[in-house]
Amino acid sequence: GIQVEQSPPDLILQEGANSTLRCNFSDSVNNLQWFHQNPWGQLINLFYIPSGTKQNGRLSATTVATERYSLLYISSSQTTDSGVYFCAVEPGSNYQLIWGAGTKLIIKP
Amino acid sequence: DTGVSQDPRHKITKRGQNVTFRCDPISEHNRLYWYRQTLGQGPEFLTYFQNEAQLEKSRLLSDRFSAERPKGSFSTLEIQRTEQGDSAMYLCASSFYSGHLLGGYTFGSGTRLTVV
Numbered sequence: 001g002i003q004v005e006q007s008p009p010d011l012i013l014q015e016g017a018n019s020t021l022r023c024n025f026s027d028s029v030n031n032l033q034w035f036h037q038n039p040w041g042q043l044i045n046l047f048y049i050p051s052g053t054k055q056n057g058r059l060s061a062t063t064v065a066t067e068r069y070s071l072l073y074i075s076s077s078q079t080t081d082s083g084v085y086f087c088a089v090e091p092g093s094n095y096q097l098i099w100g101a102g103t104k105l106i107i108k109p
Numbered sequence: 110d111t112g113v114s115q116d117p118r119h120k121i122t123k124r125g126q127n128v129t130f131r132c133d134p135i136s137e138h139n140r141l142y143w144y145r146q147t148l149g150q151g152p153e154f155l156t157y158f159q160n161e162a163q164l165e166k167s168r169l170l171s172d173r174f175s176a177e178r179p180k181g182s183f184s185t186l187e188i189q190r191t192e193q194g195d196s197a198m199y200l201c202a203s204s205f206y207s208g209h210l211l212g213g214y215t216f217g218s219g220t221r222l223t224v225v
């Protein structure tokens with residue numbers, strides 16, 4: 001089945017820094033989503049981005065479907081950005097999301 | 110739009126007891142999913158519905174697990190004869206599907222189950 005790899009697995013930054021998280025997938029996908037799971041466990045959908053670039057405030061994402069990767073950019077990090085960032089893809093006509101292992105981000109004040 | 114609601118938020122039960130969780134999806138969404146997540150892992154697919162029809166169930170889901178979505182609205186997930194290995198966060202999500210997925214998934218806050 002399709003493999004989803006996220007990097008880096010862990011990232012520790014000072015408040016105000018910028019970061020780039022990467023998601024590689026091994027086969028073509030119907031859609032790709034980025035989620036943020038906060039320390040209380042709530043999963044928030046950040047982007048639904050099967051291809052192209054989207055921006056939402058300090059966050060932006062780019063998916064290059066032909067090269068099978070997606071990037072999540074976080075600018076001017078805040079402590080509330082801490083948590084785990086997951087990439088999840090829906091392969092082919094499958095209904096099921098395949099999840100990466102996540103990137104654990106810690107923003108220090 | 111009040112988002113996806115799950116009840117209860119926490120449940121502690123003794124091994125062998127039955128438990129039932131409820132999920133109220135976003136009203137415009139026709140797909141509803143159940144996932145399970147353990148500490149340090151990504152969510153694991155359990156089952157999903159399109160309207161009232163349960164279209165797929167994970168092979169990881171034992172016969173002790175059953176889910177329903179009567180009338181295509183809220184859904185319930187029941188675990189019979191709970192085991193300690195069932196301890197996890199149970200997450201519900203919904204989405205709108207019309208030939209293809211339109212927009213992303215919206216997750217609820219989850220129900221944390223502890224089996225003692």
